[in-house]
Amino acid sequence: MNALRPSRLRLFVWVGAALFTMAVLAVALVLALNAREAALAQNATRAMRFVDGAEATLNRTLLAVDVMLSSLAERDVVPSNGTDAPDWSLARKRLQTAARLNLMVRYVALLDPDGRVLVSSDTPERDAQFELPPGFAQRVLEPPVSTLMISSPVVSFISAEKVLYVARHLRVGPPPGRQVLAVTELPLSQMTAVLMQGTDITGLQVTLERAGGQLLLSLPSREDAVAPVLSPRLDEMLDSGNHWQAAARLTGEPALVVARPILFHDLRIAASMPLQAALLGWRGERNAIVAAALGFVSMVLVAAVLTLRSIQRLTEARAAIAASKNTLDQALESMVSGFVLLDSRLRLVQWNRRFEDIFPWLSSRLRPWMPFREVLEAKARHHLPDASDAEVERWVQHRMSLQLQPQGPHEQVQPDGRVIQITERLTPDHGLVITYHDVTELRRASAEIENLAFYDPLTNLPNRRLLMDRIQQACATSARSGQFGALLFLDLDHFKTLNDTLGHEVGDMLLRQVAQRLKACVRREDTVARLGGDEFVVMLQELSHNSEVAAAYARRVGEKILRKLNVPYTLGQHAHHSTPSIGATLMGGDMPADVDWLKQADIAMYQVKSQGRNGLCFFDPQMQVAISQRAQLENDLQVALSGRQFVLHYQPQWHLDGHMVGAEALIRWQHPQRGLVGPGNFIAVAEDSELIVPLGHWILRTACEQLARWQDAPATRHLQLSVNVSARQFRQRDFVARVVEVLRETGVRPHLLKLELTESLVLDDVADTIAKMEMLKTKGVRFSVDDFGTGYSSLAYLTRLPLDQLKIDQSFIHNIGVKHTDDVIVQTIIGMAQNLQLDVLAEGVETEAQKDFLALHGCHFYQGYLFARPMPAAQLEALLESVPADPTA
Numbered sequence: 027m028n029a030l031r032p033s034r035l036r037l038f039v040w041v042g043a044a045l046f047t048m049a050v051l052a053v054a055l056v057l058a059l060n061a062r063e064a065a066l067a068q069n070a071t072r073a074m075r076f077v078d079g080a081e082a083t084l085n086r087t088l089l090a091v092d093v094m095l096s097s098l099a100e101r102d103v104v105p106s107n108g109t110d111a112p113d114w115s116l117a118r119k120r121l122q123t124a125a126r127l128n129l130m131v132r133y134v135a136l137l138d139p140d141g142r143v144l145v146s147s148d149t150p151e152r153d154a155q156f157e158l159p160p161g162f163a164q165r166v167l168e169p170p171v172s173t174l175m176i177s178s179p180v181v182s183f184i185s186a187e188k189v190l191y192v193a194r195h196l197r198v199g200p201p202p203g204r205q206v207l208a209v210t211e212l213p214l215s216q217m218t219a220v221l222m223q224g225t226d227i228t229g230l231q232v233t234l235e236r237a238g239g240q241l242l243l244s245l246p247s248r249e250d251a252v253a254p255v256l257s258p259r260l261d262e263m264l265d266s267g268n269h270w271q272a273a274a275r276l277t278g279e280p281a282l283v284v285a286r287p288i289l290f291h292d293l294r295i296a297a298s299m300p301l302q303a304a305l306l307g308w309r310g311e312r313n314a315i316v317a318a319a320l321g322f323v324s325m326v327l328v329a330a331v332l333t334l335r336s337i338q339r340l341t342e343a344r345a346a347i348a349a350s351k352n353t354l355d356q357a358l359e360s361m362v363s364g365f366v367l368l369d370s371r372l373r374l375v376q377w378n379r380r381f382e383d384i385f386p387w388l389s390s391r392l393r394p395w396m397p398f399r400e401v402l403e404a405k406a407r408h409h410l411p412d413a414s415d416a417e418v419e420r421w422v423q424h425r426m427s428l429q430l431q432p433q434g435p436h437e438q439v440q441p442d443g444r445v446i447q448i449t450e451r452l453t454p455d456h457g458l459v460i461t462y463h464d465v466t467e468l469r470r471a472s473a474e475i476e477n478l479a480f481y482d483p484l485t486n487l488p489n490r491r492l493l494m495d496r497i498q499q500a501c502a503t504s505a506r507s508g509q510f511g512a513l514l515f516l517d518l519d520h521f522k523t524l525n526d527t528l529g530h531e532v533g534d535m536l537l538r539q540v541a542q543r544l545k546a547c548v549r550r551e552d553t554v555a556r557l558g559g560d561e562f563v564v565m566l567q568e569l570s571h572n573s574e575v576a577a578a579y580a581r582r583v584g585e586k587i588l589r590k591l592n593v594p595y596t597l598g599q600h601a602h603h604s605t606p607s608i609g610a611t612l613m614g615g616d617m618p619a620d621v622d623w624l625k626q627a628d629i630a631m632y633q634v635k636s637q638g639r640n641g642l643c644f645f646d647p648q649m650q651v652a653i654s655q656r657a658q659l660e661n662d663l664q665v666a667l668s669g670r671q672f673v674l675h676y677q678p679q680w681h682l683d684g685h686m687v688g689a690e691a692l693i694r695w696q697h698p699q700r701g702l703v704g705p706g707n708f709i710a711v712a713e714d715s716e717l718i719v720p721l722g723h724w725i726l727r728t729a730c731e732q733l734a735r736w737q738d739a740p741a742t743r744h745l746q747l748s749v750n751v752s753a754r755q756f757r758q759r760d761f762v763a764r765v766v767e768v769l770r771e772t773g774v775r776p777h778l779l780k781l782e783l784t785e786s787l788v789l790d791d792v793a794d795t796i797a798k799m800e801m802l803k804t805k806g807v808r809f810s811v812d813d814f815g816t817g818y819s820s821l822a823y824l825t826r827l828p829l830d831q832l833k834i835d836q837s838f839i840h841n842i843g844v845k846h847t848d849d850v851i852v853q854t855i856i857g858m859a860q861n862l863q864l865d866v867l868a869e870g871v872e873t874e875a876q877k878d879f880l881a882l883h884g885c886h887f888y889q890g891y892l893f894a895r896p897m898p899a900a901q902l903e904a905l906l907e908s909v910p911a912d913p914t915a
């Protein structure tokens with residue numbers, strides 16, 4: 027835009043205002059000067075008119091006086107009295123008559139050449155006092171031709187006022203030809219009145235002067251001298267025109283001066299109009315012009331200031347617009363989305379760099395005001411390189427129609443695979459804003475997230491969440507179609523052992539291969555999912571409307587899976603044989619919708635496990651009842667623990683010589699309805715759940731409290747107390763700390779406490795077991811292995827454990843004398859204990875024969891119904907009184 031810069035604009039305004047001001051002032055000056063000239067000219071004219079009038083009046087007046095004086099000779103003013111002597115009396119009368127005939131004349135006299143009065147219109151007495159100004163008589167007589175002469179102003183001896191004497195010399199007899207001076211007196215006041223002719227021109231100075239500058243008469247009158255001489259002389263100026271500017275004749279100030287010589291010798295009349303007075307009226311006019319000019323100038327200046335302010339505001343507004351445009355441009359440029367603005371005619375108004383980045387092949391073609399249709403055509407050619415013109419046109423038309431009716435964000439896949447999300451929005455002025463957002467990464471990420479959320483990363487099979495979703499969908503479909511489906515729940519037998527022995531990497535290999543084989547066993551529309559660990563689920567859909575047919579089909583698939591998964595695997599360097607346990611259940615069809623199919627399959631799978639693994643089993647509703655009861659039991663145990671419903675009974679342990687060496691603490695549940703419930707009914711359930719941890723802790727604390735009481739009583743102070751420890755309880759990280767804490771709090775001597783661990787517990791994590799046993803051993807706590815002989819006990823680990831006692835499992839004791847192999851096992855265990863220098867205690871001794879066999883082979887400690895059943899502590903204490911005391915106590 028070629029807009030003037032604000033500074034230039036301001037300069038223009040100032041220069042314009044200055045020029046206009048100067049023009050106004052110039053015009054005002056010209057007008058004022060013209061008015062001044064006009065005022066001067068007008069005043070000059072007035073002065074001239076005045077002078078013309080005054081000249082004529084003066085001429086007339088003096089002419090009348092002159093005529094009157096001249097006529098004195100002709101009228102024989104001095105008659106002879108007959109004797110050739112002048113009749114002065116008659117002459118006086120005649121002079122009085124002449125004086126009366128002229129208004130200006132107050133006194134007429136005839137004087138001899140020496141200036142003495144011969145006769146006058148006044149009295150002889152006054153005549154005697156009459157005196158002409160010195161030299162005046164000579165001047166009157168001097169010219170050869172009689173001429174009217176005017177004296178300098180003098181004070182009249184008659185009237186005592188200033189007067190002029192006007193005289194002419196005459197020849198009047200008798201004697202004939204006698205030379206006399208006819209003199210008359212003209213009062214200046216009257217002369218002045220005659221001169222002014224009633225005019226009153228403000229400031230006008232009127233002078234009657236001689237050619238030499240002597241002032242005869244002035245208005246206003248000058249009192250400084252009788253006849254001052256004015257300078258310069260008027261004659262010096264008269265040649266240069268009618269009027270001129272010069273010093274006023276009286277005051278000397280600048281003035282318009284008009285002068286005329288009058289008819290009578292040597293006299294000049296002048297009118298001086300001081301410029302001050304002449305320009306009095308003009309000044310008002312000038313002031314008006316100046317005021318008008320200043321008014322104009324002020325208006326111009328105000329207009330200029332207002333214009334400048336507008337320019338300032340405009341500049342600021344432009345700056346603000348430029349700033350916001352700049353900000354907008356920056357915002358547009360920093361947008362992560364491409365941006366295009368179209369006007370109401372769908373022409374390209376603006377676009378940002380990101381738009382070009384997204385469509386680089388477009389950037390060289392883009393130009394402002396380009397019809398957007400051309401952009402679309404270019405895009406069409408890029409998207410459909412082999413398309414005909416008609417196809418391109420169709421594509422463009424489709425896009426145009428989409429754009430004119432924005433429907434919200436939509437996506438466009440680019441030929442290079444990028445996904446661009448396009449959003450159109452109408453602008454208030456019917457234009458269009460289109461944004462282009464590259465969502466390729468977003469889509470990829472969300473696909474990945476979806477994959478992570480719904481697929482197992484190891485096998486890429488659907489995970490539990492997706493499986494649950496598919497089960498739901500399958501049930502809905504099945505409810506409509508009435509067809510049965512089936513769920514197969516799979517678990518790999520002894521997978522944990524593989525993981526522990528060969529490592530997780532090998533375990534993962536197996537899981538991946540199992541996944542492959544499972545997929546190979548089912549149709550495409552069926553689902554194979556991994557729930558986690560070694561658990562897989564196969565969902566078979568739309569098997570049949572008949573449940574038996576569907577079950578047969580599911581069984582066939584299950585057996586196929588069994589066969590396939592039984593084929594040996596190659597896991598890296600290792601050849602491995604794995605077997606699955608498969609639980610199956612029918613789903614959908616006419617069965618209720620709220621069934622937990624997965625749980626049913628899981629229960630069936632456990633049934634397989636309990637039946638020896640590597641098999642297939644269909645869900646049995648009876649089993650579900652058992653499981654529900656078990657869940658209920660778990661709940662009841664929880665209540666029992668918090669409700670203090672558990673008690674400890676103690677079963678004595680004996681020495682061969684018949685004295686009681688200790689006891690084993692055995693838990694009982696004092697059930698509010700069922701009475702005393704043995705641990706066989708609940709301990710396994712507690713061990714399967716976390717409940718065994720708080721329960722075990724309660725047992726340990728209660729047993730130690732009892733032990734503390736016994737150790738303080740002389741009769742029982744020798745008794746050792748065995749306490750069963752469950753695997754989950756022993757594996758607790760703080761197990762050792764808790765035992766130590768209980769010992770400290772109850773004050774029990776540690777060597778009286780014997781913790782019974784099962785063989786399987788010890789074997790599960792030998793290193794951890796040894797570490798924990800060692801720690802407690804240092805405190806004095808003793809250890810016994812319960813149920814010895816049932817597991818895989820070997821000398822190798824037995825030698826590493828800090829043990830004190832082996833307990834021969836009662837199943838072997840029970841078979842003494844019945845099963846020869848068990849006799850041998852019992853003997854072996856006793857021998858092993860002796861070799862390791864461990865005590866050996868036989869559990870479940872019920873008969874004398876059993877006791878004798880044990881005693882014969884070196885087992886000297888017994889526990890069993892032969893001696894006593896488990897009983898409350900008080901009962902045991904009572905029993906103790908009836909048996910031999912410990913000889914070592």
Ligand SMILES: Nc1nc2c(ncn2[C@@H]2O[C@@H]3COP(=O)(O)O[C@H]4[C@@H](O)[C@H](n5cnc6c(=O)[nH]c(N)nc65)O[C@@H]4COP(=O)(O)O[C@H]3[C@H]2O)c(=O)[nH]1
Pocket residue numbers: 677691692693704705706709725749750751752812813836869870871872889890891892896
């Ligand atoms: N038939 C027969 N049985 C005899 C004879 N002498 C003792 N018994 C029983 O044999 C079991 C010995 O305990 P166990 O092997 O540790 O086996 C225990 C033990 O594994 C568990 N248990 C009991 N109390 C506790 C406990 O406080 N904590 C833990 N973790 N387990 C316990 O429950 C199992 C069963 O305990 P009980 O029912 O009290 O059964 C006891 C005892 O009453 C006999 O001559 N004949």
